[in-house]
Amino acid sequence: MIRPRLVLATFAVLCLGAATGADAAEFAGALFAQSQAIDAHRGPGMYLNLYKLAPVLAIYLLWTRTSYWVDDDARELNNLKLELWNCLIFFSGLLGLAMVWVIPIYFLGLILLLLAYFVPLFAYIHSRNQAVPDEDRVLTPYHLGEVMNGLLRRAGMKPIFNRGEAAVDRTGPPIVFIGKSQGSPKEDPARVAQAEESRSYMSAKELVYDAVLRRATDIHLEPTSERLSTRYRIDGILHAAEPFDRPTGDAVINVFKVLAALDIAEKRKPQDGSFGAKLAGRELEFRVATSGSKSGEKMVMRILGNVAGVSRLDDSGLRPKLVKEVRDLVTQPHGMFLCCGPTGSGKTTTLYACLREIDRFQKNIITVEDPIEYHLDTITQMEIHTKSGQTFAGSLRSILRQDPDVIMVGEIRDQETATIACQAATTGHMVFSTVHANDTVTALFRLLDLGVEPFMIASALTAVLGQRLVRVLCEACKEPYKPKPEFLKKANLPPDKVDVFYRRPAEPLQVCPQCGGTGYLGRTGIFELLVITEPMRDMIRENPSINAIKAEARKNGMIYLQEDGLRKVIQGKTSIDELLRVVK
Numbered sequence: 001m002i003r004p005r006l007v008l009a010t011f012a013v014l015c016l017g018a019a020t021g022a023d024a025a026e027f028a029g030a031l032f033a034q035s036q037a038i039d040a041h042r043g044p045g046m047y048l049n050l051y052k053l054a055p056v057l058a059i060y061l062l063w064t065r066t067s068y069w070v071d072d073d074a075r076e077l078n079n080l081k082l083e084l085w086n087c088l089i090f091f092s093g094l095l096g097l098a099m100v101w102v103i104p105i106y107f108l109g110l111i112l113l114l115l116a117y118f119v120p121l122f123a124y125i126h127s128r129n130q131a132v133p134d135e136d137r138v139l140t141p142y143h144l145g146e147v148m149n150g151l152l153r154r155a156g157m158k159p160i161f162n163r164g165e166a167a168v169d170r171t172g173p174p175i176v177f178i179g180k181s182q183g184s185p186k187e188d189p190a191r192v193a194q195a196e197e198s199r200s201y202m203s204a205k206e207l208v209y210d211a212v213l214r215r216a217t218d219i220h221l222e223p224t225s226e227r228l229s230t231r232y233r234i235d236g237i238l239h240a241a242e243p244f245d246r247p248t249g250d251a252v253i254n255v256f257k258v259l260a261a262l263d264i265a266e267k268r269k270p271q272d273g274s275f276g277a278k279l280a281g282r283e284l285e286f287r288v289a290t291s292g293s294k295s296g297e298k299m300v301m302r303i304l305g306n307v308a309g310v311s312r313l314d315d316s317g318l319r320p321k322l323v324k325e326v327r328d329l330v331t332q333p334h335g336m337f338l339c340c341g342p343t344g345s346g347k348t349t350t351l352y353a354c355l356r357e358i359d360r361f362q363k364n365i366i367t368v369e370d371p372i373e374y375h376l377d378t379i380t381q382m383e384i385h386t387k388s389g390q391t392f393a394g395s396l397r398s399i400l401r402q403d404p405d406v407i408m409v410g411e412i413r414d415q416e417t418a419t420i421a422c423q424a425a426t427t428g429h430m431v432f433s434t435v436h437a438n439d440t441v442t443a444l445f446r447l448l449d450l451g452v453e454p455f456m457i458a459s460a461l462t463a464v465l466g467q468r469l470v471r472v473l474c475e476a477c478k479e480p481y482k483p484k485p486e487f488l489k490k491a492n493l494p495p496d497k498v499d500v501f502y503r504r505p506a507e508p509l510q511v512c513p514q515c516g517g518t519g520y521l522g523r524t525g526i527f528e529l530l531v532i533t534e535p536m537r538d539m540i541r542e543n544p545s546i547n548a549i550k551a552e553a554r555k556n557g558m559i560y561l562q563e564d565g566l567r568k569v570i571q572g573k574t575s576i577d578e579l580l581r582v583v584k
Contacts, residue, residue, distance in 0.1 A: 055110060056100055063093040063117055070124055085124050092116045173209035177259055178276035188261070191275070195258045200251035203244065207252065208286075210241065212279060214516060217303055221253060223296035228252070234516075235471045235523050236344060246296075253290075253299050260288040268292035287371070304373070313353050316346075317525035319564070325529060326465065330354040330432070335462030336425035338412075340435045340443035346469045346525055347434040348373050351408055354432060355379065358406055366402060368395040369410035384410075392417045400424060409433040415451040422452055425460035439561065440464040440530035441549050448544060458540040464530045468561060468582045470574045471520035477512040478502045478519065478572070487576075491566060503575040524573060526565040526583070530558060 070089045074082045096116025103109040129137040137143060179191025195201055207230065211219050216232035223229075228249020230241040244252060257264045260273030270291045277284045287302040313323045330337055337354065339347040352374050355365060360378040368382045370392070375381065382399070384390045392409060393416040399407055400420075411434050412418045425431045437443035443464045447457050480500040488495045504519025511517040530553050532540075539548055565579040 052106055056097075056113065059113055059117055060097060063089075063097075066117070066121055067093070070121075073128060074124075085120075085127075088120045089124065092120045173205055174279065175205055175209045175212070176278045177205070178278065179259060179261070180276040181261060181274055187276075191259050191261060195255045198251055198255050198258075200248055201255055203248060204252045204255040207241075208277065209279070211303065212284065214239075215522075219301040219303065221249065221299040221301075223249065223293065223298060225295055234518065235520055236469060237471075237518075239518070250296070253297060256286075256288055256299060256301065257290065260286070262288065262290065267297040311349065311353055312356060316350060316353055317568075318527055319567075322527060322529055325531070326354065326463075327357050329463045329531070330357055330430070332430060332462065334425060334428050334430055336421060336431045336433070336460045337462055338433055338435055338443055338464045339467065340437040340440060340446075340464055341467045342436065342438070344469070345467055346523075347467065348410065350465065350467060350525070351432045351434065352376070355406070355408060358430075363405040364403060365406040365408070366399045366404045367408040367410070368392060368399060369408075393420055396420045396424070400429075404429060406430045407432070411435070412447070412450070418447055418450045418452045419456070422447075422456045422460035425462075426456070431460075435464075437466075440466040440528055440558075441546055441553070444530070444540070444549065445544065445546065454544060455541050458532075458537040461532050463532060466528045466530070466561060467525050468565075469523045470526055470565060470568065470578050470582050472522045472524050472573055473502055473504060473575060474512060474515035474519055474521040476514045477505050479505055480572075483576075493566070493570070498570060500572075501569060501576060502572045503577065520578070524568070526561055526568060526579075528559060528561045528564060531556065 067086070067089050070085055071082070074085050093116060096113035099112045099116070100106075100109040103112070125139055129140075177192050177195065179188035180186065181188075195204075198204075207219070211232050214232055214234055216234050218233035220231040220233070220238065221228055222231070223246070225246075227246055228244040230243055231238045232241055233239075243249070254264045256275075257271075257273070259275040261275075262271045262273045267290075270289070272290075273288045275286050275288070277286065283305060285304040287304065288299065289301075290297055290299045292298075313326060318326065329335075339350050341347050348369075355367075355376065358365065360376075364380075365378075366380045366382065368384060370384045372381050372383050380402075382395055384392060384395055392411070392413065396407070396409060396417060397420065407421075407424055407429055409417065409421055409431065412421060421431050421433055435443045435446050437446045443466065444457070444461070447461075448454060480502055483498060483501045485495050488498055505512075512519075515521045533552070533556060536549055536552055539545065539552065561583050562579070565574070565583055568574045569576055569579055
């Protein structure tokens with residue numbers, strides 16, 4: 001056994017002998033004899049048990065490697081607290097190592113060392129897995145399977161793990177296309193088999209997978225002379241994505257046309273179709289629409305099922321007081337409840353939330369829509385087909401012969417539909433519908449412009465709910481700022497009670513992994529509710545006036561859209577810029 005002290009002493013003696021000219025061999029012999037005497041006095045050595053030291057050394061090496069990984073990983077995911085996790089991992093491991101040497105009972109010290117290593121590590125893994133997509137999570141069954149696959153590949157063997165539908169392997173992302181048309185329970189595997197033959201099939205899968213992960217509701221494929229531009233609609237705003245070169249883009253469009261059972265040879269006439277997909281246990285539906293343009297064929301795909309399903313009134317963004325008022329209105333035995341707002345403002349979703357407030361087992365609820373957005377149990381849902389002559393008005397007449405208690409009309413577009421809906425509301429039915437209008441009072445006059453008699457509107461209409469959707473600030477990266485006193489004065493807000501507003505980061509140093517750098521994550525509603533009172537009914541019958549009705553509504557306590565939006569700005573849910581973008 002080589003002893004460091006003996007080696008150093010021998011080296012010193014040799015140096016001394018060379019310096020004095022003495023016989024170095026005599027000095028070395030004397031020193032060796034002295035060393036033997038010391039060993040005889042101390043014993044044979046080897047006071048450490050190698051079998052007990054090996055596990056401690058292995059854990060120590062794992063701890064050092066883990067510390068480096070946590071530091072690199074937390075730096076990459078900038079929404080995690082780097083200093084906190086580095087300190088927690090480092091000092092907990094250091095404490096565990098200290099306990100191994102201090103505690104006389106070896107196995108107790110080893111258990112404490114394992115706990116000091118694994119507990120903070122698993123806490124970090126749980127925290128970081130919540131902030132990354134499914135395919136980037138670690139220590140999941142899929143991740144462990146991929147690690148094993150890598151080891152098998154190095155050994156020259158074929159991978160055997162993660163071969164199911166929900167796995168990502170070298171053949172593409174974990175999304176499975178289904179050749180199924182809207183409303184049909186039957187699948188057509190021939191569509192998928194034909195699409196898989198395309199050289200751009202993987203590009204199509206990656207496009208859809210990326211859009212779903214980014215919470216897109218629409219995919220726009222727009223041709224130019226040299227490429228196919230790709231844009232996603234996320235939280236109501238279009239965001240550019242990675243474009244395709246023109247040959248690849250045309251092939252990707254053909255893949256989607258095959259899946260949707262469209263004619264790939266027809267590139268000028270508009271076509272509509274649909275197909276399905278499965279991803280991580282979710283079923284998605286893609287509604288495909290194509291049209292010709294000067295540069296080529298354009299395609300838009302609406303993704304259904306990529307957002308939360310039918311929500312309740314409590315989750316829609318309504319104030320608690322407004323929730324109670326709307327619930328009382330929609331559960332009345334008869335009348336007409338309208339939702340108004342521009343396209344994409346969430347009107348249909350709000351009506352579905354209202355339908356959930358009604359006892360569907362005690363009431364006969366029938367809807368007529370174009371198209372059916374959500375599927376609800378114990379509700380009869382009808383879809384109109386304009387090409388075959390089935391319209392809202394015609395479907396509404398047939399519904400009235402089916403003994404309905406509650407009727408939902410997707411949209412009032414013409415005089416005939418509006419008149420029949422008002423008649424149904426005055427003959428003992430509760431009618432829900434939507435109207436395209438900027439605010440509640442304008443929606444009232446929209447019915448008059450369609451040609452409905454004022455007395456019929458006054459008798460049928462119960463309330464009008466105006467709404468918009470505003471983007472919600474990302475909690476991980478939003479930043480506070482002090483609003484200007486001039487703005488607070490203009491908005492009738494007391495400067496002494498408003499400390500800070502919030503906004504998206506002006507120039508983020510790193511892209512936030514939660515919102516993708518947009519500064520917003522999800523949307524919520526802002527609302528104004530116009531309840532038709534008896535004085536308003538008299539105004540509508542005699543001499544409808546916008547200003548008079550607004551004054552009466554204000555007298556009854558109606559809060560405008562801008563005011564409801566300001567409440568959410570003060571609460572830190574959205575920003576002033578977003579509110580001004582939505583409400584002009």
